[in-house]
Structures are given as C-alpha cells and as structure tokens.
Amino acid sequence: MSRTVFCRKFQQELEGLDRPPYPGARGQDLFDNISKKAWQEWMNYQTxxxxxxxxxxxxxxxxxxxxxxxxxxxxxxxxxAVEGYVPPEERGSE
Incomplete structure (x- = not known):
C-alpha cells in the first residue's frame, strides 16, 4: 500500500512521494508534506x-x-505567469 500525506497544496490526504526529491531538510519537508500529484504539477510548471x-x-x-x-x-x-499558458480548469471544453 502506498503512503499518504496531507498535501500542503491541495489540503487533503493524497498519495505521497516515493522518496525525498532533494537531500536535507528541504527534501524531507517536501517528502512529508507534498503529494505525488502536486509534485508532478510542479515539475510540469517548472519546465x-x-x-x-x-x-x-x-x-x-x-x-x-x-x-x-x-x-x-x-x-x-x-x-x-507563463505567457500563453491557460490552466486546464480554465480552458473549458474546446
């Protein structure tokens, strides 16, 4: 069974990361408080x-x-903002 965390971004219990994404205290904080879903969204936005x-x-x-x-x-x-980017929830049905 996968572990869950109370995700800081989504304010609900969601599946947690498999391992800390960074070494040290910052990585442990992310591991303890950020969900896989939020981390994936961040990775896409960061790119x-x-x-x-x-x-x-x-x-x-x-x-x-x-x-x-x-x-x-x-x-x-x-x-x-990233110029030209429209979040999926704001695009509506095209």
Missing part, C-alpha cells in the same frame, strides 16, 4: 518556467528563482 524564461540552471540566480516559485506554488500563492 514551462525554465523554457519560457530561458533559465540557465547552472546560474545560482535561476535556481534561487525556481526555489522561490516552488515555495509559492506549494503554498497556493500566486506564481509568475
């Missing part, structure tokens, strides 16, 4: 941010920016 803003992941400033966006994303706060 769009990297591509749209042409971020160089070797640059500390870019990594810091993504960490800040990730924290906002999981807290349900407003994150930077």
């Amino acid at each position: 769009m941010l990297i591509n749209e803003r042409q971020l160089n992941m070797m640059d500390l400033t870019a990594r810091t920016y993504l960490t800040e966006q990730m924290d906002k994303f999981f807290k349900g706060e407003e994150t930077d």
Whole structure:
C-alpha cells in the first residue's frame, strides 16, 4: 500500500512521494508534506518556467528563482505567469 500525506497544496490526504526529491531538510519537508500529484504539477510548471524564461540552471540566480516559485506554488500563492499558458480548469471544453 502506498503512503499518504496531507498535501500542503491541495489540503487533503493524497498519495505521497516515493522518496525525498532533494537531500536535507528541504527534501524531507517536501517528502512529508507534498503529494505525488502536486509534485508532478510542479515539475510540469517548472519546465514551462525554465523554457519560457530561458533559465540557465547552472546560474545560482535561476535556481534561487525556481526555489522561490516552488515555495509559492506549494503554498497556493500566486506564481509568475507563463505567457500563453491557460490552466486546464480554465480552458473549458474546446
């Protein structure tokens, strides 16, 4: 049976991650409080941010920016928009 966590983003019990996504305290916090569903949504959004803003992941400033966006994303706060992106729930039936 898979483990569940009370997901910080969705505010409900959902399937948890299989392992911490990062080493250290940040990884453990994500492991304990973020669901697989929320993590997958973040990974998709992060990819769009990297591509749209042409971020160089070797640059500390870019990594810091993504960490800040990730924290906002999981807290349900407003994150930077990706131009042209419309979340599925807002697209309606096309």
